[in-house]
Amino acid sequence: MSVTSVQTPRRAGRDAGPRPPVALVVVCAALAIVLLVPLGYVVSVVADVGWATLEPLIFRPRVGELLVNTVLLVVLGVPLTVLLGVGGAWLVERTTLPARRFWAVVLVAPLAIPAFVSSYGWASVVPSIHGLSGGLLVSVLAYYPLVYLPAMAAIRGLDPALEESARSLGSSSWAVFGRVVLPQLRLAVLGGGLIVALHLLAEYGAFAFIRFDTFTTAIVVQYQSTFAGPAAGALGVVLSALCLTLLIAEAGARGRARYARIGSGAPRAAVPQRLGAFTPLVLLALAALGVAAVAVPLASVVRWLGRGGGGGAWSQPELPAALTQTVLLAGGGAVAAVLVALPLAWLTARHPGPLARLLEGTSYVAASLPAIIVALALVTVTLRVLPGLYQTAFTVVLAYVMIFLPRALVPLRSGIAQAPVALEETARSLGYTPLVARLRVTLPLLVPSLAAGAALVGLGAANELTATLLLAPTGTRTLATQFWSQASAIDYPAAAPYALLLILLSVPAVALMFAQSRRWGVR
Amino acid sequence: MTTLSLAGVAKSFGRVEVLRDVSLTVPAGTRTAVVGASGSGKSTLLRLIAGFERADEGSITLGSTTLAGPGRFVAAHRRGIGYVAQDGALFPHLTVEQNVRFGLPRRHRDPARVREVMELASLDPALAGRYPHQLSGGQQQRVALARALAPRPAVVLLDEPFSALDTGLRDQTRQAVIDALEASDVTTVLVTHDHDEALSFGRQIAVIAAGRLVQSGPPSAVFDNPVSTEIAAFLGAAIVLPASTSGADGVECALGRVPVRHDRTGGGPAARLLLRPAQLGLSPANGTHNAVVEDVRPRGSHAELLLRTAGAAPVLIPLRVPAHEGPSYHAGMTVSVTVTGGGVLYPAD
Structure with missing residues (x-):
């Protein structure tokens, strides 16, 4: 018996993306080489000083003590931030919590307060605060929003149909959260956790305030006493190894499962989980968190402003210059980071492949190293190779680019990927050269991504302390360095105006991050 | 009005050969539909014509101008070839009017021309100030055509411009686009995977399979006399029956003796006969029968019958009858199938 049949033609198609222009690859490769300077510095320390010199500097009780402090900080701090971040996001997005929008803002608000300002606030209220417990308190309160924001975006993007299916299969609310919701938050939690861990390793000001020693605080002390000597280099090698280990571990833990929504059409809104009798308890816990993370630092700033004699604190002659120089340096860093990110983002979004991944990866490696390592690397390179650039605004801006580049790269890459190539092709078919087509069609579509990237870099740069302290030209005063200078001299009233200005400068960028996370979640 | 010609065009992406030795002429002022399955290379062909990709071999000429060929490549923006992408690719930051006048040189940005092409594409002038996201899918495609x-x-060039639209809107938009193209007298190439769309689009159809142009010509001629049974099935429902030659006036098959309309055996032994369902007539067996009903499946507007031919080598034939006739048939019933007109004769595979 035979039947009629249709032979389907053999499939043929494109399996490789368009080849990138040589000029673009050359530019990106040159940028990657510059971005790898800090890593190269770490390697050169090992090579120059030699293992024989480094070994006793690394394997000594002091390093062991720092290692224990730093590892405990990460091991205890990251789960706590995940608990607060994911828990907060779930309460705000998926429960009947009263005034959810208010709490959504309260939970993200600590991002507008630099960690060292938060530490200053707590040290003012509880002068005895110190050590690991103090370090954990201050850093967890300052950094949990870095998990909260991606967790919130991920929860908003979850398809409620999955949870409903799990419930229909007999799972309790807690089982649904544990077996369906949490696994889908894996990428957000891992990404947020990694950023928190890198921040914990790199933080200087917050821990120095409460006398908690980590590798970064020890490196700064070493640098101040012996300049870029082998002891600072040895600590830098261990710290860099810790950061790179975290980066690799996070990449390995991501796995290969797919977490994006698979179904087509718009997902329905989730039915919020009833908190019932737990509502007062949850409200109390959130209020306590808000007080600890936001009210305490803000109240301290206001209190010290009052003690400073009202107008007296604001009449410091350095204040206008510090504000101007912060805006100029942070603005310069933001513009430079966006300009550097543009070719890298273009390469990865339009010409994906192993080469693009490799070149893009350099920016993450550089940014994963603490600011103190970046600063030591630039101090060494400028002194040895380019003395004309030592302690110049250019070097400070370069450091900001190295430290904060991923903040510009991620939104820009996403923006370019969302600007369809077909638009440029259509413009070309209407008589425009490729360059003009990009300027007239793609660039206007990238404005929100450019603005977001610049704002995020600007926020980081305005609050940056360690690299600025080491690299800024003599006489340069930023809000962060001036705050640090006054606060470390225990002149808290004089530090207060700088702290307030840092917070006010951060508010627009944090608001933008918050709005973007909510928008990404519903895409 | 200009004739578009492709000669020996080939294109590979890495090791994947996407197009091979494609030659096609689109006469000036006519519409040609290039039809093929997904991955057959039809969109790549369009991109080569537009200048978005470079051909590895062959040449593309427009009138007397070589657009692409050995040592020559005219960039997309200098070709004067309009392109309508699958989803319209309207610039989201520009209004309808700004989109439409985007390709007009600055000194020729005459509002009258914008109004003229909007009217040509059956677009309400009131839409001029709207942004693309404020338009329906059909309106977006008509704006894209007006802009081109x-x-x-x-x-x-039209790259599957109707595929993203739902059925009712697709027919309406397609007709509006055909009317606009007709009125502007422009040489047009449409690529599509929809055989109905291809057969109804214009003067010429070109069938592409696995990167090769396998047949081209007037739609009725290609449908009537496809080069292979595979192409026949791709272009519409096809019934292929084993056949043997027995005399000059036709061939023997499971449905009896059937005249031959086109002979593609090249003088060799006949092996397969192509018939279209519309050629078959069905009636309950009246003494003699040549098929048995295997299954009856109601399909709303019609019923689908599966027939098994009688004889030593039975063949399954799917056939449609109007819905109201469906209940007249049941599994196991003997029927008589008659054939109107001739079939196309093919050699063995």
């Missing part, structure tokens, strides 16, 4: 037509291109 505005600079008076020599050729317009």
